[in-house]
Amino acid sequence: MWEILFSTHHTDIGLLYIILSLVAFMIGGALALVIRTELFLPGAQIITDPNTFHRIFTTHGTNMLFLWLLPFAAGVGNYLIPIMVKYKDMAWPKLNAVAFWMIPVGMALVWLGMADFTWYATPPYSILRAPGPAAEMWIFGLKILGLSSILGAINFIVTILKMKHPDLPLMKTSLFVWGTLVTSIMILVALPTFTAALIMLFTDRLGVSGFFNPNMGGDPIAYQHLFWFTFHPEVYIFAIPAIGMAYELIPRFARKPLFSYQSGVTAFVLLAIVAFASWAHHMYATGMDFTMKTTFMVGTLAAVPASALHVFNWIATMWGGRIKFSTPMSFVVGGLVLFFYAGAGGVVNSMMPLDFLTHDSYWVVGHFHLFVMGLITFAFLGMIHYLFPLITGRMYNERVGMITFWLLFVGVSMVFLTQHVLGLYGQPRRVFDYVPVEPLIIMNQIATVGAMISGSGAALFMANMIYSAGKGKPADMRDPFKLGEQYFDYTRKEPHH
Amino acid sequence: MTEHEHGEEPVVLTSPGRMARGIIIVAVTLAIGAAVVVTQFENFFSNAPPVTRLQTGPPPPPPPPAAGVTTIAILAGAAGQGNPDYDPDDDATVPMGNKVVWINHDNVPHTATSGTGTDDQDSGVLFDTGIVNDGESSDEIEIDGEVGDTIPYYCFIHPYMTSQLTIVEAEEGAGSGPTLTILLGSSVQGNPDYNPDPMTVTAGDVVTVFNADNIPHTVTSGTGPSDPDTGALFDSNILNGGDTATINTAGLGAREYDYYCIIHSYMTGKLQVTE
Numbered sequence: 001m002w003e004i005l006f007s008t009h010h011t012d013i014g015l016l017y018i019i020l021s022l023v024a025f026m027i028g029g030a031l032a033l034v035i036r037t038e039l040f041l042p043g044a045q046i047i048t049d050p051n052t053f054h055r056i057f058t059t060h061g062t063n064m065l066f067l068w069l070l071p072f073a074a075g076v077g078n079y080l081i082p083i084m085v086k087y088k089d090m091a092w093p094k095l096n097a098v099a100f101w102m103i104p105v106g107m108a109l110v111w112l113g114m115a116d117f118t119w120y121a122t123p124p125y126s127i128l129r130a131p132g133p134a135a136e137m138w139i140f141g142l143k144i145l146g147l148s149s150i151l152g153a154i155n156f157i158v159t160i161l162k163m164k165h166p167d168l169p170l171m172k173t174s175l176f177v178w179g180t181l182v183t184s185i186m187i188l189v190a191l192p193t194f195t196a197a198l199i200m201l202f203t204d205r206l207g208v209s210g211f212f213n214p215n216m217g218g219d220p221i222a223y224q225h226l227f228w229f230t231f232h233p234e235v236y237i238f239a240i241p242a243i244g245m246a247y248e249l250i251p252r253f254a255r256k257p258l259f260s261y262q263s264g265v266t267a268f269v270l271l272a273i274v275a276f277a278s279w280a281h282h283m284y285a286t287g288m289d290f291t292m293k294t295t296f297m298v299g300t301l302a303a304v305p306a307s308a309l310h311v312f313n314w315i316a317t318m319w320g321g322r323i324k325f326s327t328p329m330s331f332v333v334g335g336l337v338l339f340f341y342a343g344a345g346g347v348v349n350s351m352m353p354l355d356f357l358t359h360d361s362y363w364v365v366g367h368f369h370l371f372v373m374g375l376i377t378f379a380f381l382g383m384i385h386y387l388f389p390l391i392t393g394r395m396y397n398e399r400v401g402m403i404t405f406w407l408l409f410v411g412v413s414m415v416f417l418t419q420h421v422l423g424l425y426g427q428p429r430r431v432f433d434y435v436p437v438e439p440l441i442i443m444n445q446i447a448t449v450g451a452m453i454s455g456s457g458a459a460l461f462m463a464n465m466i467y468s469a470g471k472g473k474p475a476d477m478r479d480p481f482k483l484g485e486q487y488f489d490y491t492r493k494e495p496h497h
Numbered sequence: 498m499t500e501h502e503h504g505e506e507p508v509v510l511t512s513p514g515r516m517a518r519g520i521i522i523v524a525v526t527l528a529i530g531a532a533v534v535v536t537q538f539e540n541f542f543s544n545a546p547p548v549t550r551l552q553t554g555p556p557p558p559p560p561p562p563a564a565g566v567t568t569i570a571i572l573a574g575a576a577g578q579g580n581p582d583y584d585p586d587d588d589a590t591v592p593m594g595n596k597v598v599w600i601n602h603d604n605v606p607h608t609a610t611s612g613t614g615t616d617d618q619d620s621g622v623l624f625d626t627g628i629v630n631d632g633e634s635s636d637e638i639e640i641d642g643e644v645g646d647t648i649p650y651y652c653f654i655h656p657y658m659t660s661q662l663t664i665v666e667a668e669e670g671a672g673s674g675p676t677l678t679i680l681l682g683s684s685v686q687g688n689p690d691y692n693p694d695p696m697t698v699t700a701g702d703v704v705t706v707f708n709a710d711n712i713p714h715t716v717t718s719g720t721g722p723s724d725p726d727t728g729a730l731f732d733s734n735i736l737n738g739g740d741t742a743t744i745n746t747a748g749l750g751a752r753e754y755d756y757y758c759i760i761h762s763y764m765t766g767k768l769q770v771t772e
């Protein structure tokens with residue numbers, strides 16, 4: 001273990017990324033269970049102080065997005081990208097290690113402070129009221145995590161474009177490579193805006209500037225624009241690596257070549273471009289003029305064909321294949337189903353009239369969780385099962401893996417589909433209490449039970465990973481999933497540096 | 498420490514022992530973190546943002562000196578030489594910053610022009626109403642001068658009508674009555690709006706209304722928009738942020754009056770007029 005901590009080798013860094021992200025997934029999930037338990041009944045039970053509730057869901061959100069989704073994708077990228085482009089390591093191994101080691105620092109700041117202004121840190125509250133030093137710790141934590149993402153993205157881009165084996169054309173690389181490339185470029189384009197906004201937020205809190213401080217003539221809406229210019233594309237930055245992982249897994253487990261490589265690449269690039277055309281659909285309710293709202297509505301809908309290209313590509317690949325529903329494939333197909341629900345909800349929600357009803361309600365919570373938990377986390381969990389033999393040389397317990405899948409699939413559907421309806425019934429998000437009427441109580445209880453089921457699935461998953469990594473059966477490294485093809489070709493010409 | 502090798506096949510089978518050590522490292526890290534969070538939970542959440550110190554430091558500045566209006570009457574019959582002309586006459590005082598309105602009660606036009614007479618070289622330099630027709634009022638004239646200045650003026654048409662006014666400290670002046678402030682943030686329902694509320698004045702006081710908010714408000718007599726007598730007794734009209742207006746209570750009987758803001762009808766206040 002110690003030698004890994006100081007290593008710069010891509011598989012070691014990748015493993016560190018994955019371990020850290022799984023730890024974040026578990027502790028963030030624990031907070032989610034606290035939130036859901038509190039909401040099991042109306043009134044205050046386990047959390048009596050609304051501020052504590054705010055701090056818990058703020059940390060939950062920040063943690064899940066920046067410490068689970070991003071580092072996990074980076075970890076898998078670290079493992080696979082050098083193998084896939086046939087290079088001995090990442091382009092800059094030391095930069096890679098630096099990028100990783102910034103994450104625990106950011107993580108410590110976010111978790112120790114536990115700020116309370118939601119993961120949007122929306123002014124004017126975040127400037128005028130949010131207590132410090134939690135708020136400052138959050139701002140600097142995010143700053144460090146953002147810098148880490150940028151360094152990682154630069155490393156991936158250079159590795160893919162410059163260190164690729166000369167005999168391997170870019171159009172022959174795996175779609176996961178394409179996904180990582182597109183994601184990394186998006187990070188470089190999107191992130192500087194939020195980085196600037198964070199600095200402005202900090203100086204506003206100090207009172208030396210008033211960018212977003214209405215008392216000083218600033219405009220809080222401007223923050224929302226800067227924030228969402230980064231974080232709407234960020235949604236795709238989270239999703240595209242997961243889609244790339246699905247492209248890795250589906251053809252292998254369907255035992256059939258990918259239906260269309262070309263359309264996959266096209267859809268990635270399209271998605272990356274239209275991701276920048278829809279940020280203000282988070283802000284319909286801020287009083288934008290009609291032309292602007294319409295523009296962003298159309299921009300949002302433009303993401304639908306690109307996403308549909310991916311879905312059709314997956315379905316067409318599976319069609320007529322000899323599908324082996326092992327744990328990885330089950331997770332990916334389950335994620336595909338939930339992705340469909342999430343997408344359908346998203347399309348209707350991008351229509352302004354409905355959005356005015358659902359804005360800041362539990363509908364939105366259900367919708368984006370179906371994305372991040374449904375599509376993205378499911379693809380990630382599928383991938384971790386698939387990579388398990390590569391990482392540990394052992395095989396996880398397939399039966400436990402399948403139980404994990406069903407627990408999570410049922411649990412996640414129960415929580416987040418119900419939350420859509422809760423939102424339509426008018427329950428606002430970010431509340432720790434709600435009106436004690438029968439429909440709200442029943443639906444909140446369904447959601448809480450679903451969360452418990454998902455939580456037990458996640459705990460079982462971790463137990464399976466930990467136990468199998470130490471005591472699992474050694475895997476057949478040629479073809480651990482009995483798919484009749486080469487697992488990973490990691491024989492490289494260059495020796496380890 | 499042994500350097501572990503990444504050979505042809507990078508996979509190293511992990512032993513339960515190594516796994517346990519790894520878990521211990523993670524668990525110890527988490528435990529330390531949890532200990533810090535639990536013991537420091539409130540401490541990390543106790544400081545107000547520094548920007549609030551800027552706001553709470555000095556109390557909000559008092560409203561600027563009442564920029565009200567002082568009125569001076571031009572009496573009926575003033576055109577006749579020897580008749581009383583301006584009222585108040587030589588002892589007129591104008592609070593610093595106030596504007597002056599001359600009201601012509603006579604049946605011929607008059608002016609109020611600074612200077613001692615038509616042969617004064619500086620006649621009309623400091624202020625000049627221009628011709629005020631019979632029965633009309635002059636514009637609100639700004640008086641250019643310092644506290645303590647005594648400025649002679651006369652009627653350009655009837656130069657034997659002479660008078661003077663003295664600029665005094667803002668709060669000493671006859672026209673600078675009590676000030677009713679519309680507080681910053683009044684437009685938000687539930688926020689404090691009028692200050693003082695209720696306000697007690699003596700009949701005859703000229704109340705200066707100062708809008709310290711940054712959006713327009715009014716002080717309009719009545720209980721609300723549905724009151725048929727809205728604005729019948731007094732009305733400030735719309736005051737933009739930073740503007741002032743005056744309400745003369747001379748014509749009001751001694752009782753309590755309701756008023757409200759016609760733009761934000763939840764902003765209401767009471768004015769108590771005493772003898």
